[in-house]
Amino acid sequence: MPELPEVETIARDVRPHLAHARILKARVFKPDILRKVTKPAFERGVSGRRVVAVGRRAKHIVIELDDGRRVIIQPRMTGALLVGGTEDARGARDPYDALHLELDSGTVIRYRDVRRLGAVFLLKPKQWAAYTAAIGPEPLEPGFTPQRLHEILAGGALAVKKAIMDQRRLAGVGNIYANEALWMAGIDPSRPARGIALDEAVRLHAAIVAVLARSIDRRGTTVRDYRTGTGEPGGYQGRLAVYERAGEPCLRCGRRIVMTHAIDARSSYFCPGCQH
DNA sequence: ACGAGGTCCTGCGAGC
DNA sequence: TGCTCGCAGGACCTCG
Numbered sequence: 393m394p395e396l397p398e399v400e401t402i403a404r405d406v407r408p409h410l411a412h413a414r415i416l417k418a419r420v421f422k423p424d425i426l427r428k429v430t431k432p433a434f435e436r437g438v439s440g441r442r443v444v445a446v447g448r449r450a451k452h453i454v455i456e457l458d459d460g461r462r463v464i465i466q467p468r469m470t471g472a473l474l475v476g477g478t479e480d481a482r483g484a485r486d487p488y489d490a491l492h493l494e495l496d497s498g499t500v501i502r503y504r505d506v507r508r509l510g511a512v513f514l515l516k517p518k519q520w521a522a523y524t525a526a527i528g529p530e531p532l533e534p535g536f537t538p539q540r541l542h543e544i545l546a547g548g549a550l551a552v553k554k555a556i557m558d559q560r561r562l563a564g565v566g567n568i569y570a571n572e573a574l575w576m577a578g579i580d581p582s583r584p585a586r587g588i589a590l591d592e593a594v595r596l597h598a599a600i601v602a603v604l605a606r607s608i609d610r611r612g613t614t615v616r617d618y619r620t621g622t623g624e625p626g627g628y629q630g631r632l633a634v635y636e637r638a639g640e641p642c643l644r645c646g647r648r649i650v651m652t653h654a655i656d657a658r659s660s661y662f663c664p665g666c667q668h
Numbered sequence: 669a670c671g672a673g674g675t676c677c678t679g680c681g682a683g684c
Numbered sequence: 685t686g687c688t689c690g691c692a693g694g695a696c697c698t699c700g
Contacts, residue, residue, distance in 0.1 A: 393694080466694080468693080468695070470692095488678095507676085508677055510694095559694085
């Protein structure tokens with residue numbers, strides 16, 4: 393479940409291979425991952441193009457091409473963007489590979505997605521402008537301040553956890569880091585967003601920034617499927633305070649961590665002793 | 669305008 | 685052993 397730190401790690405791993413390379417050929421094996429573009433149009437549009445830049449926006453990998461178009465990859469649940477490793481010992485292609493980008497260096501960048509909930513777009517500049525404009529601020533950029541977070545939460549009747557996971561309000565935070573940040577800030581995830589006071593928003597802002605930055609430092613969290621761009625698990629899973637720790641003692645107050653599906657039918661983990 | 673709930677997809681583990 | 689079933693959940697969709 394790649395969230396911001398995982399996608400940032402993937403982009404950093406893939407960038408040295410992909411940036412400034414020419415994509416000799418794009419091959420789509422699972423056309424249902426493509427959104428708003430057909431397989432022939434995607435393969436024709438990408439093959440032969442040079443990559444200008446490789447970046448990240450929210451939980452999406454952004455590959456900018458020399459004609460101004462961008463390939464957007466949303467790994468969602470089980471997607472992975474990997475450098476090489478396209479064939480096993482017997483020379484067989486991975487059955488879960490959805491897309492290959494064959495580079496002039498000989499390296500192949502592959503998008504692998506077991507459940508194919510991921511999505512791949514090929515966007516023209518105007519389409520990209522609309523796409524990125526619909527997503528909230530990047531939490532690790534200077535524009536994301538405690539005041540901005542307080543404004544994001546203001547007026548929302550929805551749970552604060554759901555609000556910070558809403559990509560239109562804030563970019564890149566998913567279920568794992570929402571749980572972790574709310575624990576760090578000592579805030580009950582089920583509280584209405586509009587009830588979060590400014591001093592609490594200050595704590596939550598610091599918690600969001602800290603947990604994302606620390607996870608990037610450790611190359612992301614592997615609970616199940618996530619792999620870095622080099623195919624390895626991340627290193628933050630051992631640092632999780634609440635996620636998948638139901639029944640275990642809170643690291644701050646010792647009470648048992650509770651799990652509920654009460655918020656948006658997703659697993660919420662929190663400490664009833666020190667999150668209010 | 670906003671929020672609730674359904675849908676997509678497949679591997680895995682629990683339970684019988 | 686082999687089967688069914690529920691679950692994982694981000695983003696998009698429809699409905700009220």
